[in-house]
Amino acid sequence: MKFLASIFGKLGTILSNLRRYVAHILTVLVIIFVVSAIFSPSEEPEVPEGAMLVLAPKGTLVEFRVSEDPIQKAIEEALGNAAPPAESLYELITTLEQASQDDRISGLVLELSQFSGAGLNKVTLLAEAIQEFKASGKPVYAMGSNYSQSQYLLASQADHVFLNPLGGAMLEGFRSERPYFAELLEKLKVKVNVFRVGDYKSAVEPYLLSEMSDEARENLSGWLNEQWQQYLVTVQDAREISDRMVSGNFEDFLAELEAADMDMAMAALNTGMVDELLHREEMRERIIEVAGRDDEHHSFVQISHRTYWQTLPDSVTNQNFESNGSDQQVAIIFAKGTIVDGSGLPTEVGGDRLASELRDARFDDNVKAVVLRVDSPGGSAFASEVIRQELLNLREAGKPVIASMSSVAASGGYWISAGADEIIAAPSTITGSIGVFGLIPTIDETLAEVGINFDGVSTTNYPAFSQTQPITPELGAVVQASIDAIYDDFLDLVGEARGMTRDEVHAVAQGQVWSGERALELGLVDTLGTLADAVARAGELAGLESPKAKWPSYEPSFMQQLFADLGLGQSHAAMPEVMGQMREAYLIFNQFNDPRGAYVRCIECE
Known part of the structure; x- marks a missing residue:
């Protein structure tokens, strides 16, 4: 006993000393931060x-980038699960709007090599x-060594598109594929008990089949082809491209390739x-002819979009500059990610968390209407109904609600959208x-x-x-019911929301996926438009003379701000990539947390 007491005593001393060391380190960091804040000159960038x-x-x-918690970010990176980089669409578009009117800016250069695409x-x-x-x-210039399809959609808008002689660009169309596990599950003797309604709810097919069903192929081909045609229209409106490069016929592409040796x-x-x-x-020399030479950096005179953003006034960069203090606010609330029960992660739509945000808007006297911006493939049926x-409740309180669909608003994403007064989608919305x-799934076999073997009473x-037990026919019947x-x-x-009969809804339901344009024809949405259109419409329904969009805000704590200012949480992942992949797989599995095991989720839309 004395030996154990001695061991635990020494352990306690070590932990006590460690605690003091950590406290000292944090104190030193705070002192460094305060001193640097006082004595470091703050230089405003110049254009x-x-x-x-x-x-x-x-x-x-991303449509909205809430300030990240640097402490949480550091933890995520240490676990190998750091979120991929993302640019605020609002910041990019606003930057372009301001620069187009700025006499100091002579033109635009698109450098798209690190752009990975988006909806x-x-x-x-x-x-x-x-x-x-x-x-x-x-003038607008695009510089590229190679162009992916997302990169080329942007590059095609330029006056001058430059390509490296060793590079390439190809319009190969959109593709969607997924793994099928039926044979593997059979070999492992894992039985996946599936319960569904309709011929087109293909989310469960990978566990039942070894290839895509005809019904799923038909529906997937339909909306994917619509998206591809919308892509081609955007590109061809900007550039005259050979018909053989946009025909979708590989033989046509080969003919052009052979003609170019x-x-x-x-x-x-x-x-x-x-x-x-x-x-x-x-490429640089071509642009120097227009913008002039920067001898210090051996390139053309330039400013990055991030630096330019820092030069803009608060009235431009602060999305809530006009709405602060206004009593005619239209609150924009985001539902982005898989819908899960509970609070969920920041990258998910936690049913309880989003419901709380909506409730806050209901009791905020300055908020007169709400726009729910939906970018979700769905998830938990229970959380969707919450x-x-x-x-x-918002509508009963006299506050109009507009559902504004982003890239995806399917299944559970549509379920929550149906709670709005009106639905506005983009043409390419899924x-x-x-x-x-x-x-x-049962693993008894x-x-x-x-x-x-498992047994009990x-x-x-x-x-x-x-x-660990097979699903009996009686239990299966209850679950299916x-x-x-x-x-x-x-x-x-x-x-009820769309003014349609049950048969009319069933005809366009059964898990079928539609584009925004097709959904308008089918009566599933009210009109096509943007987030700005949704804000304007919400203000109109609320009878507001001067509606002001109120965006979500985030106030970091002192420690969070300290971490951010010291640059913590900005390193690369410390753990192997495989750890991040394992954690990602766990997070995906954890999203299936509906209390009743019922899901309104479009897997192929993700």
């Missing part, structure tokens, strides 16, 4: 006269902003996709997927193969609801 604005987005696009409607909005910049009369870059030049084949230094009920499914004769009931509820709430 060089005649500079080219360099738009170089990194990662994907079609988001990229299209940015492309339209580039077109508006070009309409100011200032199998040179991808030359084929892009010959078919009008690009204007010149230039190496990087040659959110919809809060939308109904929506619909009105259907329900449930999954209960798998365990039996290795000699493991119960105080009732209710069948076991366990992954529950799924059927939720589907009926889905049909009823859509029918």
Whole structure:
């Protein structure tokens, strides 16, 4: 006992000393922060006269970027699960709007090598902003070694598209594929008990089949082809490209490639996709002819879009500059990510968290209307209904609600949208997927193969609801009846919201996915438009003379601000990539947390 006491005593001393060391380190960091804040000169960036604005987005696009918690960010990075980089679509579009009117800016350069793409409607909005910049009369250049399809959608809007002679660009169309596990599950003797309604709710197919069903293929091809045609319209409105490069026929592409001696870059030049084949230094020299030379940096006179953003006044960069203090606010509330029960992660739509935000808006006297911006493939049926009920409460309180659909508002995303007074979608929005499914995997046969069996007793004769026991026909019938009931509820709430009969809703439901344009024709949305259109419409319904958009805000704590100012939480992931992948798989699995195991989720829309 004395030996153990000695061990624990020494351990306590070590922990006590460690605690003091950590406290000392934090104190030193605070002192460094305060001293640097006092004595470090704060230099405001300046816009060089005649500079080219360099738009170089990194990662994907997000419609709203709430200030990140640097402490949480550091933890996520340490776990190998750091979020990919993202650019604020609002900041990019606003930057272009301001630069087009700024006499110090002589033109625009698109440097897209680190842009990884985004939902079609988001990229299209940015492309339209580039077109508006070009309409100011200032030249637009695109520089690229290679162009992905998302990158080319933006590059095609430029006056001059440069491509490296060793690069390439190809319009190969959109593709959607997914793994199918039926054969693997059969070999492992894992039985996935599936419960669903409708022929098109294909989320469960990977567990039942080895290939896509005809119904799923038909529906997927329909909306994917619509999106591709919308992409081509945006590109071809900006550039005259050979018909053979946009025909979608691989033989046509091969013919152009053979005519260019199998040179991808030359084929892009010959078919009008690009204007010149230039190496990087040659690209810079072309732009120097217009913007002048920066001898210090050995390039053209320029300013990055991030630095330019810092030069703009608070009245431009603060999205709530006009709404602060206003009693005619239209609150914009975001529902982005998979819908889960509870609070969820920042990257998810936590049913309880979003319901709380809607409730706050209901009791905020300055908020007169709400725009729910939906960018979600759905998820938990229970959480979706929790959110919809809060939308109904808002409307009962006399505050109009507009559902504004972003890239995806399908299944549960449509469920919550149906709670609004009106629905506004983008032409390329992926929506619909009105259907329900449930999954209960059982591994009793798998365990039996290795000699493991489960047995026990119960105080009732209710069948076991366990992954280690087979699902009895009686229990399966109860679960299917529950799924059927939720589907009926889905049909009823859509029918009531859209003024349609149950049969009319069922005809366009059953898990079928639609584009925003097609959804308008089917009566599932009221009109096509943007987030700004939704804010204006919400203000109109509320009878506001001067509606002001109120965006979400985030106030960091002192420690969070300290971490941010010291640059913590900005390093690369410390743990191996595989750890991040394992954690991501766990997070996806954890999203299936509906209390009843019923999901209104469009897997293929994600």
